[in-house]
Amino acid sequence: MDIPTRPGVTQRFLLLTPPEAKAAVILFAGGHGGLDIQDDGRFGWGGGNFLVRSRDLFAQQGLVVAVIDKPSDLAGLSGQRQTAQHVADVRAVMRWLRAQYQLPVWLVGTSRGTQSAAYVATALAGDADSPDGLVLTSTILTDSKDRPVPAMALDRLALPVLVVHHEKDGCEHCRPSELAALMDKLPGTLRKDLVMFSGGVTRGDPCGAYAYHGFNGIEQDVVGRIGAWIVSR
Template identity: 65%
Template sequence: MTKLLFKFGITLLVAVFANLAFGQPTQRVEDIPTRPGVTQRILVLAPPTPKAAVILFAGGHGGLQITSDGSFKWGAGNFLVRTRQLFADQGLLVVLVDAPSDRQSPPFLAGFRQKPEHVADIKTVIAWVREQAKVPVWLVGTSRGTQSAAYIATELLGADGPDGLVLTSTILSDNKSQPVPDLPLSKIAIPVLVVHHEQDGCNHCAFSDIPKLMSKLDNNPRHELVTFTGGNSRGDPCEAFAYHGFNGLEGDAVRKITEWILAK
C-alpha cells in the first residue's frame, strides 16, 4: 500500500508539473518577409489559448537587435520589453517588433517611424498575427514607440488595421518629428487607451500636455486616460527606469492595460 501511494504521488506530481509547463507561454523568434528583400524580426510569446494579441513598440531608436535566441543587443530595460512576460501571463499573444532588416544599424527606427515602409512592415505583421490566432490585435507603444503605433493606426484603417491602440508615455511634443497630438487622430475609430505617469519628467511627455492629446480623441467612440503616480524614478527622466517607464508600477500598468483591452 505504501509503495502504491508513493507511485501515485509521483505520478500526480509529474502530471502537475506537466500541466504547469503546458500552460507556460512559449517564446520564439520569427523573421517575416515584408517588403522586397526585407524581413521584419519579431519576438513572439504565445500562451496556449490567447484572449487577444498585442504588438509592442519599444521607445528610443527602436533597434532592439533581437538575436536568434531571443536576447537583445539594446533595449532590454525598456518598459514594454521588460514587461512582455507580464502581458503573456495575462493571456495575451505578445509580439515585440524590432527594426526591420534594412534598418539594423543606426539610426534604426529614428526618422522611419512615420514612413510608408514602416506601415507596410507592420501591416504584414498584423496579418501574420491574425493567421496565428483569431483574436483582436492591438498596437501598444511606449515613448517614441507611440509615434509608430499612433501613426500606423491613422494609416491602416479597416480590415488591414489594428483592433485597438494603447499609448503609454506618449510623445506629446517634439521638434524633430510629428508628436502624437499632431497626427490626424480623428481618423481613428478603434478604441484608444492612453496611459501616462503624472510625474513623467521627460520634456517630450509633460503631463500638462495630455489635454491636447485627449481633445484630439473627443470623437472616438471608446477612449480613456489612465494615470499613475508614485513608483520609483532614477537616472535620465526620459529613460525606462524613471517615472517615464513606470518603474515599480509595471504589474499595475500591465494589469490595467490588459483589463481595458479585454473589457467588453
C-alpha cells in the same frame, strides 16, 4: 520570428504565446527602436525598456505578444516611424498574427514607440488591416524633430484608444500638462480612456526606462490595467 514584408526585407519580432489567449499585442519600444533581437531571444539593445522588460506580464494577461524590432534593411527606427515602409512592416506582422491566432490585434507603444503605434493606426484607418485597438503609454506629446502624436490625423481613428501616463513623468516631450490636447484630438465617438499612475521609483534620465517615464516599480499594476482594458473591449 522573421517574416517577409517589403521586397527583399524581413521583419523580426520576439513572440510569446500564452495558452487560451484573448487578444494579441504588438509592443513598440521607444528610443531608436533597434532592439537587435538575437536568434536566442536576447536583446542587443533596449532590454530594459518598459514594454520590453514587461513582455512576460502582458503574456500573463492572456495576450499573445510580439515585441517588434527594426526591419532587416534598417539600423533603427529613428526618422522612420512615420513612413509607408514602417506601415508595411507592421501590417505584415498584424496579418501574420491574425492568420496564426484568429485574434484581435492591438498596437501598444511607449515613448517614441507611441509615434509608431499611433501613426500606423492613422495610416490604416478604414483599411481591412486596421488594428483593433491602440494603447499609448508615456506618449510623445511635443517634439521638434518628428511629429508628436497629438499632431497626427487622430480624427481618422475609429478604434478603442487607451492612454496611460505617469503623473510625474519628467520627460520634456511627455509633460502630463499636455495630455489634455491629446485627449481633445481623439474623436468623441471613440471608446477612449486616460489612466494616470503614481508611485514607483525614478532614477537616471527623466526620459529613460527606469524613470517615472518608464513606470519603474509599478510595471505589474500598469500592465494589469492595460491587459484588463484590452480584454474587456
